[in-house]
Amino acid sequence: MSTYAAEHHHDDHVPTGWRRWVFSTNHKDIGTLYLLFALCMLFLGGASAMLIRAELFQPGIQLLHPDLYNNLVTNHALIMIFGAVMPAAAGLANWMIPLMIGAPDMALPRMNNLSFWILPAAATMLILSFVVPFFPGGGSQINTGWTLYPPLSLQVGMSMDFLIFAIHLLGISSVLASINIIVTLFNMRAPGMTLMQMPMFCWTWLVTAFLLILVVPVLAGGVTMLLFDRHFGTSFFDAAGGGDPVLFQHLFWFFGHPEVYVLLLPSIGVLAHVIPTFSRKPLFGYKSMVGSMLAVATIGMVVWAHHQYTIGMSLGAVTYFMIGTIIISIPVGLMIFNFIATMWRGSMTFETPMLFAVAIILMFTFGGLSGVMLAVVPADMQYHDSMFVVAHFHYVLMPGAVFGLFAGVFYWLPKWTGHMYDEVLAKWFFWINVIGFNITFFPQHFLGLAGMPRRIVDYNVMFTEFNVVSSIGAIIFGLSHLLLLYIVIKTIRGGKKADAKVWEGAHGLEWHLDSPPAFHSWSTAPKAIELTDTYEKPQ
Amino acid sequence: MKNLNEQQQKKKNTRLAIALGAFALLVLVTSFPFWQAVLVEISKSN
């Protein structure tokens, strides 16, 4: 659609030094910044998880004061969700969406710069909220978990205010990024590319971006009310003042549940490229993928209260939330089915992105099925707030979100850097990572069923064995990410030259550009013949 | 879709972005009373 770039004479001069990054309006540079930021946060969040598992290695309180433990639990979740997964997905979007739809850049390049550079500020606030209590007069630590439920969050010292402002900044950043992505996808597609011809990754991000602008403001509203309760004498959430502590839970989970799909969908989009590529076969069911994605997003918006079955809702309300939640298995099941059907009768090879894709299908199915168990209200009376829940959501979010991002990084790393990554090392990384993950989280199902609540710093000796196994798995799992770091650095620094079409079975506009693509790509719109190279057609 | 020159394209992008931003603000503002009402409805004990 936009041929304006053709008449626009871009300055081919690439800015250098710090100006290139700080003042960047280039989607590739901003994408790189997002990804590097996410990588740093992954290690920060991972370090807090390692400390948590180290404390839980044996019964008793060995390393961490309970408040510090709870502070780490809070920070691990917030850093991983807002610092690692969402920015990484936004990084992929920045890099790939303009390449995939044949646009010269994102629609609003300056806003793109702003939405990235808010993040380091937000991360600073987030880290401050963690460290401030260690300074004199810094108040108590955040011991609420990432759900920030009042009245507990009203008791916390000034670090909670840092956290509230960090959430505001993170929210502004992701709403701006979402607006940019929606405008890009609506207005900047190559002439001749309709919405139903967009690559699936673009579709997943379109839905994700809409989810974000629908739910992030609600979280912002919720934490703002919390701030008012803490400092300006309101009592939105204070029962003694006529307020309602449960209101916050509804606001939080109205954001929190769609947030799960925000984390999940971009990775589903990556899978929809990786699996056809390495199966050498068209994506099975493009239309049903789009349909089920819209269905997931819509139903996902109206089932939030299954996170709060124990607050004492009426029978009618819990029945509705139970059935709604179980129904989500239909579109999600259809997505998984489409992926398996894409592999079926394909001609598969197993490069690292494909290995991650297969692991996602198997492990995400497992996590999804334990999700159906959790949706059943009477049984949730037992599972709720136990380690079973911890095991479940890590089985959904690690494969569903993080492994998808790993697959995407390995899949597109040669395109970004122009170098092939080290396939042998990457396969080692895959196996250590996946095995370490399963050793860490599988035993937690048993712990939860046997009666271990989540978020406890100390436990009875009856829970020792599985916690030991889980902590050993966590060491393997955590350390494996150093290998990822090494592979990424090694690939950036050099390696075998990658062709424009890196993978034998790859299709789509991005593979018609050099690896790495020029600083300004698609300054002339893609040719009609290039547009026909999609995953929808027999190959 | 018809081809646009750079200025028209920019105008179109900005207009859509402002509309989406206004929508996000609307969600923020309406969330307060809306949620209070939802809560009253579904929290009624059996």
Next chain:
Amino acid sequence: MRFLVSGLARWVVLFVGFFGAGSVYAEYGVNFPEPASGSAQEIYDIHMMTMRVSTLLLVIVFAIVFYSLYFHRKSRGYKADQKFHDTWFGHWSWIIVPTLVLGVDLTIANNANAVLEKVWVVPDDKELMDVKVTGHQWWWEFDYLDHGVKVESRYVPKEDSGDLYLREVDNRLVLPVGTNIRFLHTSADVLHAFWVPELAVKKDAIPGYVTETWVEITREGVFRGQCAELCGTWHARMPIVVEAVPKEQFLAWIDERNAAKAAAAAEASADKTWTMEELMAKGEELYNTKCGACHQVTGIGLPPAFPPLKGSAIATGPIDAHLDIVIKGQPGTAMMAWGGLNDLEIAAIVTYERNAWGNNTGDLVQPADVKQHR
């Protein structure tokens, strides 16, 4: 399966060489403990049902994926079937698959719904014994509304509880078997959640709300649970221990508690003037159990939510204001009203607080002063 998994876990523990002292003696499970109530049994059954359905589906998906992984690979020379999505299956799978999944969903939802109604709705046609369960930071208060008995239940430190550390309390929640019991849940400060796996009721304790659950215990025994909703620093130290006994034994226990309460009340209202030593000794014991969790045994508190008493304006200021805050609490904060204690107990605690940790006011508060103040 249970033996295989637990055997494997032990083996891993041995192999790695981290052999936690005492852990060999502890029993541990991989599934729910044996249910001790009708609702828990129903919940156990629905749990096993959904788990079996899930396992079956998982096996089917894994089988299909592994078949495909083995046969449909390039290294075996398999040529991709480019027309697969163009077959009748490709055209209709978008409706076939959701229909199959819907069938599974309805099976689960149908069974779940039947159980839900029984578990969720407190029967109004039966006679109920009411127990009010109040969560506090960090202990439980059980109020037997029909019997006029109150029990404060706190965790027992490791020295005294050994292998039952974090699963043992000083005063158990004694309940009769074969009786319909209704729990009324509420909280005095932040959110807590009452959870005893054998009874299978979990409900949040929310300040300002009263939520209800019900249970009919079917067998005698001691059932252990924990607070399930993060409630601050010592969330891990809020065990719940239910002791299910026959009805007669329960009534005998109630009488015993009432007698003890009457004796304490008599002692408190006796016309006796207490010495500083007596009150300090009594006060220290009471303070350490009832106030120590928040204000700390050392009196330094956990600011800002739990202010220090050491050198505080209240503990060293006028006695009347001090008595006021202990008896009536401080609305809008975590400080609850302790007016339920008898005059002697309050006198001892206040005396202790005014003279411990260097708060050397020298004030001696007698039970009679408390009585007059009320």
